[in-house]
Amino acid sequence: xxxxxxxxxxxxxxxxxxxxxxxxxxxxxxxxxxxxxxxxxxxxxxxxxxxxxxxxxxxxxxxxxxxxxxxxxxxxxxxxxxxxxxxxxxxxxxxxxxxxxxxxxxxxxxxxxxxxxxxxxxxxxxxxxxxxxxxxxxxxxxxxxxxxxxxxxxxxxxxxxxxxxxxxxxxxxxxxxxxxxxxxxxxxxxxxxxxxxxxxxxxxxxxxxxxxxxxxxxxxxxxxxxxxxxxxxxxxxxxxxxxxxxxxxxxxxxxxxxxxxxxxxxxxxxxxxxxxxxxxxxxxxxxxxxxxxxxxxxxxxxxxxxxxxxxxxxxxxxxxxxxxxxxxxxxxxxxxxxxxxxxxxxxxxxxxxxxxxxxxxxxxxxxxxxxxxxxxxxxxxxxxxxxx
Numbered sequence: 235x236x237x238x239x240x241x242x243x244x245x246x247x248x249x250x251x252x253x254x255x256x257x258x259x260x261x262x263x264x265x266x267x268x269x270x271x272x273x274x275x276x277x278x279x280x281x282x283x284x285x286x287x288x289x290x291x292x293x294x295x296x297x298x299x300x301x302x303x304x305x306x307x308x309x310x311x312x313x314x315x316x317x318x319x320x321x322x323x324x325x326x327x328x329x330x331x332x333x334x335x336x337x338x339x340x341x342x343x344x345x346x347x348x349x350x351x352x353x354x355x356x357x358x359x360x361x362x363x364x365x366x367x368x369x370x371x372x373x374x375x376x377x378x379x380x381x382x383x384x385x386x387x388x389x390x391x392x393x394x395x396x397x398x399x400x401x402x403x404x405x406x407x408x409x410x411x412x413x414x415x416x417x418x419x420x421x422x423x424x425x426x427x428x429x430x431x432x433x434x435x436x437x438x439x440x441x442x443x444x445x446x447x448x449x450x451x452x453x454x455x456x457x458x459x460x461x462x463x464x465x466x467x468x469x470x471x472x473x474x475x476x477x478x479x480x481x482x483x484x485x486x487x488x489x490x491x492x493x494x495x496x497x498x499x500x501x502x503x504x505x506x507x508x509x510x511x512x513x514x515x516x517x518x519x520x521x522x523x524x525x526x527x528x529x530x531x532x533x534x535x536x537x538x539x540x541x542x543x544x545x546x547x548x549x550x551x552x553x554x555x556x557x558x559x560x561x562x563x564x565x566x567x568x569x570x571x572x573x574x575x576x577x578x579x580x581x582x583x584x585x586x587x588x589x590x591x592x593x594x595x596x597x598x599x600x601x602x603x604x605x606x607x608x609x610x611x612x613x614x615x616x617x618x619x620x621x622x
Contacts, residue, residue: 235320235425235620237557237590238262241304243312247276248284250313255288258317267325269316269364269421269559270296270408271594273309274397278406278413285315286411292317295327295409295419297366297396299594300564306578308567308595316559316592318620323425326352327409331417333372340372341365341380344420349385352424362390362429362618364559365608367418369395369597370405373451375519375610377418378600382608390431391608392618394561394596427621430550433601435502435614436539440489441469441528449522453515454491457526461512469528482508487569490613491516492529497604500529504565504598504612517612518598531613533573536566540577540615544584547619556622558585560593563613567595577615585619 240257244250250272259265270285278298285294294315302314318325328347330340345363355361363385367377374395396405407419423429444465448456457465463479470477470485477485482505492500503526504517520526540562547558560581567574582591601616602608 235318235323235556235622237592237620238317238319239304239590239592240315241307241309241312243309245311247280250276251281251284251288254313254315255285258315262317262319264321265292265317265319266323267318268292268294269318269592270294270313271299271302272313273300273302273311274298274405275311282408282411282413293325293327295421297408297419298406299596300397301567301595303578303593305591306575306582308574308578314592316557323423324352326350326422328420329407329409329414329417333368333377333418334416337372337374337376338380340418341377342384344418345381345384348420348422352422355424358426360390360425360427360429362392362423362431364421364618365391365393365418365600366396366407368405368407368416369397371416373519374598378608378610381420390429390618391600391602392431392559392561392616393600394594394616395598397564397597425621427553428551429621430547430619431601432543432546432550432617433603433614434539434543434546435611436535437490437492437500437502437529437531437613438535439492439527440473440530443525443527446520446522446524446526449520452517452519453513454520455513462514463508463512466514466528479508487565488530490529492527493521493524494527495603497606499603500527501603501609501611502529502613518610533570536570537577537580541580541584543615543617544581547617548585551619551621554622555586555589556620557590557592558617558619560591561596561599561616562593563599563615564595564597565613566615581617
């Protein structure tokens with residue numbers, strides 16, 4: 235397998251689709267599938283039509299994201315096309331929804347349809363799933379639960395929430411040559427050699443363990459029977475930081491919530507806002523009754539985590555790499571700013587010079603800490619490495 239990448243930052247939908255597709259197709263041998271990622275400035279239906287015209291009979295799928303990148307180049311407006319070439323792997327694509335109606339059923343349906351055209355997974359074959367839910371219309375945590383129920387054990391997991399450039403207005407998922415909304419797209423890869431997966435975030439405990447004593451969906455109403463904000467405020471005060479509601483947004487950017495796992499790792503939840511009653515709204519679900527901790531992380535920690543996720547994926551794929559796909563949380567970009575170039579360089583260096591790398595900035599990420607059960611994460615980097 236070999237990934238060939240094309241990119242374009244053209245403002246015109248058709249020109250961007252043509253330039254990125256033709257770059258990827260140039261000299262391609264046995265093109266089998268294309269992963270197509272774009273930012274949200276393009277009309278989704280126009281974009282899908284243009285890509286379909288350029289790729290012809292090559293099956294393709296993807297989503298809209300807050301940013302896309304090829305190698306170490308980030309495009310905040312643009313298109314990347316990753317063309318998977320070779321005859322030694324199989325790909326299936328499925329779609330399910332609406333995510334806003336029954337997100338768990340959407341996840342199950344998308345996986346079922348993605349694996350349906352593939353032969354049964356025999357000993358010696360490996361399977362990885364890329365899950366791309368609409369992160370603006372429903373509960374992506376439930377989507378991942380449904381996907382896991384259908385896929386079962388022994389599968390590698392990656393993906394992320396499709397979204398816009400933090401305007402939280404619209405997004406799109408692409409498959410069957412068309413644009414969709416309120417859906418989840420799942421891409422299933424079956425290969426002979428191991429597919430490496432890496433996931434890290436770089437966040438560490440800042441406050442003591444606290445119980446979620448009242449929550450509703452993505453909102454933590456009470457922690458330890460007090461308003462969620464009061465626990466944040468007291469935790470910050472114990473570290474010498476005076477925190478009020480007006481300061482919360484900037485403090486929360488670098489102090490997410492962590493949900494401890496049996497492995498000792500943490501699933502991260504990204505705070506969005508504090509409400510007048512002191513409840514705090516997060517990007518993804520806050521389980522009622524769970525233990526949580528306020529976390530912290532420095533820029534160096536985030537960069538080390540990016541390198542760690544890529545190194546983990548590289549280690550899981552013996553022999554030369556045909557390429558890698560990265561799902562990196564947009565909130566990491568907001569913290570790193572121009573330093574995101576360093577993060578992309580860390581991905582590339584850990585995977586190896588000359589390895590084709592493509593990816594996007596997501597609204598939440600899909601991955602399995604420690605190779606266990608897949609979950610929906612925030613402020614995390616997930617890397618999927620493919621054997622050559």
